[in-house]
Amino acid sequence: MKKITQMLLVCLLLIGLPITANAYMLDQAITKNIGKSHTSVSLRSLTTGNVLYEHNGQALMKPASTLKLLTGSAALHVLGRDYTFSTELFIDGVIADATLYGDVYIKGGGDPTLQQQDFLTFAKILKRHGIRKIQGNLYGDDSAFSGNALTPGIAKEDETEYYAARISALTMSPNTDYDAGTVIVQITGDKTTQPPSFRVLPNASGMKFVNQARTVAKTGKNTLTVKRQYSSNTVIIAGNIPQGSTVKEWVTLQDPTINTLHAIKNTWQSTGLNISQVTVGRKVIPATASKLYTKESLPLHKLYPVFMKLSNNSIADILVKTLGLEMYGEGNTENGVAALRDYAYSLGLNTKQWRLEDGSGMSHANRVSANELTALLAKIQQQSIYTNFYQGLPIGGQEERFVGGTLRKRFDTNALRGRVVAKTGSITNVYTLSGYVTAKSGRQYAFAIMTDKKNAQALKQIDQLVEVIIQHY
Known part of the structure; x- marks a missing residue:
């Protein structure tokens, strides 16, 4: 034991961290519970901004969904808490004898909250303008977004799963989880x-x-x-x-734009609109078209908790393309990732330690260090977006789904409940957790725990490390 302690002291001296019994306890917990290989840990003071403990803290690791910490904060900062997504209804033609001799257009703006109730509203608007029959086509304008509908790194076998949905500027969600596409x-x-x-x-x-x-x-x-x-x-x-x-x-959905148009057409038929001859297709709205209605989504600050607490990949991918559109004029993933890097740079983060391919964390090509994640968390605390950012995170042990989110069944004892406010992450053999923890001392810290080449047992092991932080810091 004496030899181990001496070795630990030497290591701490070499990396310039304070030598404390707390650090020793955390180091021993890593060795005992999760193993030091393919593991990275960072614990940072929110008072000084200094790293209090790190194990492989500079190593570039796969963040999985903890990458949403960057995506979400960038969206709040760049787009603003009151940002909304628009979906617009247009017609192009002549109305005579309750018939539209022409086409109907739906222009998508990336709204993940578009649902069947909105399709019914569109039908009411058409009827309000005297339209009972459409002698033309139903077109979707999804030109706000471009590039591949699938973000990079999605495995073929995952394409059917809700967490790997294709993204279009015109899409829909089946319920209020807003799993668009x-x-x-x-x-x-x-x-x-x-x-x-x-x-x-x-x-x-x-x-x-x-x-x-x-x-x-x-x-x-x-x-x-x-x-x-x-x-x-x-x-x-x-x-x-x-x-x-x-x-x-x-x-x-195989093609969110076309499938959404079919969903709209089916809904309209149920309201009595005569659209039996209408076909659906993709087409940019002509200058001659007239706008009848604009549907606005929930503002971002209300949508944000759904995104973060449920770790919604569809919303993440939509936010990334929207950032690309707003900052660079073209809504594709590449521009969105560039916008994330710009935001990280504006915070003073080391962008060389952020290697990004998407904003959801699904890609195994993403890399970031644990120290950079805790640096992000510390810097956000000084930003005006902090309240919305913090309130959107899952809270450990809180059973309500839209409060506890992905942490509702973790840290659920009386001693731990409510102490961990953090973002979870998992992709194949990768398990991560990063956010804020309140120790028994009453002090709050930013932490990041990242693992690779592990099995699901890592979830319990990560939680055990967090418990050590709570007990000893």
């Missing part, structure tokens, strides 16, 4: 040995659903899967579902 498939087990029933929210949206699933006895095992076939609009429902049970699964 998805629909919900709700499956119910009915008669044993028969296919289960299912419904799609908001509707089929131009997609084809193939039901290969089977209802089994109530005591049977749920093996249900709902997968969109790669690069197609075909969704396969397969496996077994117990009788009497209901399962909800999210599945991504």
Whole structure:
């Protein structure tokens, strides 16, 4: 033990950190719980801004969703807390005898909160202008965003999953989680040995659903899967579902713009609009078109907690493209990433330690150091956006979904509840956590714990390290 302690003292002297019993306890906890290899830890004072403890603090690691700390703060700073996304309804043609002889256009502005209730509002607006039939086409203008609809680094097998949705300037969400670019498939087990029933929210949206699933006895095992076939609009429902049970699964849209237009058309038909001959397509709004209505999203400060607490990748990707549009005039991922770097530089961060490919953290090519994450957290505390930024983070042990978010089932004992306000992160073999922690001393710190080449056990091990910080700092 004496030899180990001496070695630790030498290491601390070499990296210029204060030699404390607290640092020794944290160092020992890393060794015992998670292992020092492929692990990076940084603990920073919010009073002085100095690093109090680090283990591989300068190592460039995969941030996973802790990268949203940069994306979210950049969006609040650049776009502003009251920023809204617009979706506009246009017509181009002549109205006669309750018929529009011409086309309807929906111009998207990246709104992740566009939903079926808005499609119903569009129908009401058309009827208010005397339109009961459309003798033309329904077009979507998604020109606000450009480039690949998928952010870099998305694996082929993940493209059907809600966390890997394609992003378009004209998209929709099936509920108030605002997982833009998805629909919900709700499956119910009915008669044993028969296919289960299912419904799609908001509707089929131009997609084809193939039901290969089977209802089994109530005591049977749920093996249900709902997968969109790669690069197609075909969704396969397969496996077994117990009788009497209901399962909800999210599945991504192949082409958010076109699928959203189909969802709008289906909704309009349900209101009695005569649009049986209408086809859908993608087209920029002509100068001759007339605007009838503008739908505004929630302001960013109200959307922000949904984004951060639920770690919403769709919103992250939309924010990145919107930053690119607002700062460089073209809404693509490359410009958005450049905007993130510019923001990091404006804060005085070391941009050489931020290697970015997206803003959601999904890409395994992203890199940042734990010290840079805690530096970001410390600097944000001095910014006007801090209140909105802090309130948007998940709070450990708080059961309410839109309070605790991804931390609602962690740090849930009486001694720990509410002490950790932080962003989680996980991609394959990568587990991270970064944010603010209030120790038993009453002092608050910025921390970052980053791991790679680990299994899911790392989640518990990360939490144990945070508990050491709470106990000893």
